[in-house]
Amino acid sequence: MQVHESQATEAVSRLRVDGERLWNSLMQLAKIGATEKGGVCRLALTELDRIARDQVVSWAKEIGCTVRIDAIGNIFARRAGLRDDLPPVMTGSHIDTQPTGGKFDGNYGVLAGIEVLRTLADANVTTLAPIEVAVWTNEEGSRFVPVMMGSGVFAGAFTLEHALAQQDRDGVSVRDALTAIGYVGENTKPHTVGAYFEAHIEQGPVLEANDKTIGIVQGALGQRWYDVTVHGMEAHAGPTPMELRRDALLVAADLIHAVNRIALDHAPHGRGTVGWVDVHPNSRNVIPGRVKLTVDLRAADDTTLTAMDSALRDACTVASEKAGIAVDVEPVVYFAPQPFATELVAAVKHGAEMLGLSSMDVISGAGHDAVYLARVAPAAMIFVPCKDGISHNEIEDARADHLEAGCNVLLHAMLRAAQVVQTAPVSEGSNV
Known part of the structure; x- marks a missing residue:
């Protein structure tokens, strides 16, 4: 039954999701x-991933x-x-996890989308454009690389x-793993998307530290990753004088x-991390002859990221010349900084204001x-706090009211x- 436009607008403005239903769905999925x-622990394209995919598909078909x-x-x-x-308005995320992952990373974005669909079905709302929920394959990259595989293929990144x-x-290929779980689909050209929203836990401490409920994500930090190798010379730890070592x-x-200093020099959004170090021969009484390490640099704009890249290379050159040993720098990953669509960011901000929720502008570091x-459609993200900013961890946690x-x-x-x-008129007891 069609109603007057002003009545429809008022009814829609009062529409709310069922927070308890959302939470229960998250907890049910977390059992898998x-x-x-x-x-x-639900790695991409495993039997557990199949069971979780089947559950999400079942929920979607039920409505x-x-x-x-x-x-x-x-x-x-x-x-x-x-x-x-018309091109669909899409939301989504992923349901694969890290080996020691939590209940909310990715899963929240998918099930928030399912809850949106349920809410619209309950209220008999018809939209002009279709609405889609996407479950992207292998976002985490824990079992297969590259990370963000499904969305990367969709967007033409590879x-x-x-x-x-x-x-x-x-030695199991993605092709064979997809076949094994029965999720090989149509090999067709990716369809056009009118707009893409993704809800996610922040995976950092900023919202919680500022006591804000909604993060209005302006964009994502660009990333440059490197493999750095320092070539020294092994020698006995006892007989070799300090001034003659090539450590x-x-x-x-x-x-x-230097990596830490480079990030601090490019505040507030500069990030610098050495997350992996391999020492050879890694023996107690041998001066290390070779060290390999990874460097992860991030920034909100390409100008800053380029300056950080230059600073890293300069630091490696200075260290090499000072010690008289070779330092090799190999770039391995580059993601350009990605601003999100102004009109979609504004829609997120409008929603937070309309609902009376505290919010702040944030940048996604992940x-x-x-x-x-965002490479193929207007896109935006919505962040909610997670306890102590902890994610990619089994103790990852979030409040039900924040998720709602x-x-x-x-x-x-x-x-x-x-x-x-x-x-259409909404029955008593609905979420309008």
Whole structure:
């Protein structure tokens, strides 16, 4: 039954998700691959991933969505619009986890999308554009590289054949793993997306530290990763005088300090991390002859990221010349800084203000599927706090009211983009 436009607008503005239903869905999904410490281990394209995918697909079909799977295993659950030929307004994330992952990373974004679909179905709302929820394949990159594989293929960051050929540590390819779990879909050209929103826990401490409920994500930091190798010379720790040593670890230690200094010099969004170090021969009484280390630099704009790259190379040159030993720098990853679409960021901000939720502008320090989607469609993200900023950890936690609040912002941002054209009287006890 169609109602007057002003009545429809008022009814839609009062629309709210069912926070308890959202929480229960998250807890049900978290049982699939649950760990003793309260986390989740559900690696991409394993049997546990299949079970979780089947559960999400079942929930989508229960509310009348059509479900399509593409050739890299991405899942698209679609709720038809009045103009179903229009590009869909999409939301989504991933349900694969780290080996010691939590209940909310990625999973929240997918199930917040399912909750939006349930809410629209309950309220009999018709949108002009269709709405889709995407489950992206292998976002974490724990079993297969590259990370953000499914969204990367969708956005053309790398080819389908390249992704399908990747192998895990046991030599199992993505192609074979998809076949084994029954999620090889259609090899068709990715469809056009009208707008993409992604809800996510922050995975950092900023919102909690500022006592804000909603993070209005302006964009994602650009990233440059490097493999650095310091070439010294092994020698006996006793007979070799200090001034005659060619200690690779000593030079590496200077470079680790340099990486930290480079990030601090490019505040507030500069990041610098040495996350992995390999010392050879790694013997108690041998001066290290070779050290390999990884460097991860991040910044909010390419000018800053380029300056940080230059500073790292200068530091390696200075360290090499000072010690008289070679330092090799090999770039291995580059993600350009990705600003999000102004109009979609504004829709997120409008939703937070309309709902009376505290908010602040933030930058995403981590990579997300939205970063790739932003290459092919207008995109934005919604962050909610996570306890102590901890993620990629079994003790990852988030408050139910914060998750509900973020989902409500997602609901109204998507409705703003998809345009409500029809609603129906809502029965007593609904979420309007």
